[in-house]
Amino acid sequence: MLGNAWHWGIILREALLMLITMVEKAPQMLPQKLFDLPVFATQAEALDYLRGEVWQWLDDMIIVALWGEFETLLQSKNQSPVVGKRNKSLLGCMKDGVVRPRLRTLFRGLPFGELEYICKRGKMLWDYRSWVAHGRSPYKAPEKWAPEDAYEFLSDVLRKICG
Amino acid sequence: MSRLAEFLKERKELTEEVKKRSQETLAQWKQAIDVLFSQIDTWLEVAKHEGLIVKRTEAAKEITERLLGTYTVPIMEISFADKTIRLEPVGRNIVGAFGRIDVFSPAGMHMLVKLGPEKEDWYLVDKEGTKRRLTRELFEDFLIKSFSS
Numbered sequence: 001m002l003g004n005a006w007h008w009g010i011i012l013r014e015a016l017l018m019l020i021t022m023v024e025k026a027p028q029m030l031p032q033k034l035f036d037l038p039v040f041a042t043q044a045e046a047l048d049y050l051r052g053e054v055w056q057w058l059d060d061m062i063i064v065a066l067w068g069e070f071e072t073l074l075q076s077k078n079q080s081p082v083v084g085k086r087n088k089s090l091l092g093c094m095k096d097g098v099v100r101p102r103l104r105t106l107f108r109g110l111p112f113g114e115l116e117y118i119c120k121r122g123k124m125l126w127d128y129r130s131w132v133a134h135g136r137s138p139y140k141a142p143e144k145w146a147p148e149d150a151y152e153f154l155s156d157v158l159r160k161i162c163g
Numbered sequence: 164m165s166r167l168a169e170f171l172k173e174r175k176e177l178t179e180e181v182k183k184r185s186q187e188t189l190a191q192w193k194q195a196i197d198v199l200f201s202q203i204d205t206w207l208e209v210a211k212h213e214g215l216i217v218k219r220t221e222a223a224k225e226i227t228e229r230l231l232g233t234y235t236v237p238i239m240e241i242s243f244a245d246k247t248i249r250l251e252p253v254g255r256n257i258v259g260a261f262g263r264i265d266v267f268s269p270a271g272m273h274m275l276v277k278l279g280p281e282k283e284d285w286y287l288v289d290k291e292g293t294k295r296r297l298t299r300e301l302f303e304d305f306l307i308k309s310f311s312s
Binding site: 023024027028030031032033034037039040041042043044046 | 228229263288292
């Protein structure tokens, strides 16, 4: 399931790369207005915008989608009440960045260091995702995440709590 | 021939082809500017007797574009009394067009964009993005509006 959000993100990245190639090779074939660019923008303006702002926007949207899929998976209705409780607790701790005693009890099989890592990294990702989802405001920008890192981290968490 | 030599030969041919095409595109673009400026100059011939000054400065601006490299273009200035309208080429590689010339006038910024490969494919675009095919009548109306501003 997490793979779905990731693969859609990759497909959109490929589409953006194709658009960049079009701007490089035959900009005259494109519509006169692209996204937020002024009408009849120069090639340099369009490349700067697509490689900068649009690329970053897409990367951020992939992160938002990955976290969304991750939450959906953890809160799935098709799981036992015990697993449901466990996942809810994990999600809460990941958003707060703190390993609560209850979480340690629920995940007895995982070493404390592992849980601490998941919660701390989870909070960093949650902060970045929230900052993006709320229009990059109003507070200071949190540490930046790349979609690749977010996908790797969330997949790793899923593997650990399922295994 | 070795595989490497064959590969290099192919790459060389490809590079030469791209270079040739870029040179053709640049020559066409420079010609398009020249034809347009000459056309405008001809349209304004009669008005020159009434004090209109049309000045064309060759190689007045340097433009750098991908594949086309760095090249120079002329700039045209049309003046009457204390008002001047300046036609300044921006580039050949334009999103949705085959070239763009910015027009700075007392009536604000406009653009002349080439929407097709033919010489009569120039359009005047206003701030709102309204496009009108460039004709002598349209250009004269534009000058009247600019000089009245």
